Amino acid sequence: MSHAEEIVAAAQRLDAAGMMPSKSGNLSVREGEGFVITPAALPYAQMTPADIVAVDADGIAVEGAPHRPSSEWRLHAAIYAARPEIGAVVHTHSPRATALSCARRGIPPFHYMVLLAGGPVRCAGHATFGTAALAKACVAALADRRAVLLANHGSVAVGATLKAALTLAFEVENLAGQYLDLRAAGLKPVLLTKKELAEAAAQFADYGR
Numbered sequence: 001m002s003h004a005e006e007i008v009a010a011a012q013r014l015d016a017a018g019m020m021p022s023k024s025g026n027l028s029v030r031e032g033e034g035f036v037i038t039p040a041a042l043p044y045a046q047m048t049p050a051d052i053v054a055v056d057a058d059g060i061a062v063e064g065a066p067h068r069p070s071s072e073w074r075l076h077a078a079i080y081a082a083r084p085e086i087g088a089v090v091h092t093h094s095p096r097a098t099a100l101s102c103a104r105r106g107i108p109p110f111h112y113m114v115l116l117a118g119g120p121v122r123c124a125g126h127a128t129f130g131t132a133a134l135a136k137a138c139v140a141a142l143a144d145r146r147a148v149l150l151a152n153h154g155s156v157a158v159g160a161t162l163k164a165a166l167t168l169a170f171e172v173e174n175l176a177g178q179y180l181d182l183r184a185a186g187l188k189p190v191l192l193t194k195k196e197l198a199e200a201a202a203q204f205a206d207y208g209r
């Protein structure tokens with residue numbers, strides 16, 4: 001599968017799962033010196049691999065591009081520049097993670113699955129969508145992690161591959177939902193200690209072997 005085919009398949013899966021309300025969200029995969037990214041304002045259901053836009057490291061679309069790149073291309077470009085190990089970025093406005101982001105709260109370590117993100121998920125400071133300021137805030141809050149919430153906006157999941165970033169985007173939504181459910185039930189989550197998290201991380205490493 002080409003990167004463009006992978007992106008369309010992943011975007012349509014996210015959309016069908018209700019993770020991309022009102023055509024929101026954007027996905028990209030690193031390619032050469034730049035990356036390939038979903039176009040601006042095109043419904044996912046009608047998107048084809050020919051609609052995916054190739055851009056250079058500065059987000060400039062290659063000549064003859066079918067559309068403008070997603071308005072959030074700066075965020076993708078900034079992540080690739082800062083994190084050489086990252087090969088794919090998934091940004092969503094998935095409902096539960098976005099709800100939590102509107103309280104400007106991250107996901108604390110109440111469940112060991114936060115380890116999929118590299119640890120507790122932070123919430124980046126607020127900045128207007130599509131701006132370099134948002135890209136900067138996102139990269140800062142993403143330090144040593146593979147997921148981050150964007151204040152009053154949504155979530156970002158990254159990975160070495162699009163498959164990994166997609167899996168993490170769904171897990172971030174799941175964890176945010178569980179955390180909100182706990183809070184809505186009036187329960188105070190008991191957070192895992194550093195030691196408990198370290199033990200779970202060791203078990204993960206063992207399990208992955």
Ligand SMILES: [Zn+2]
Nearest residue numbers: 024025129154
């Ligand atoms: Zn967004």
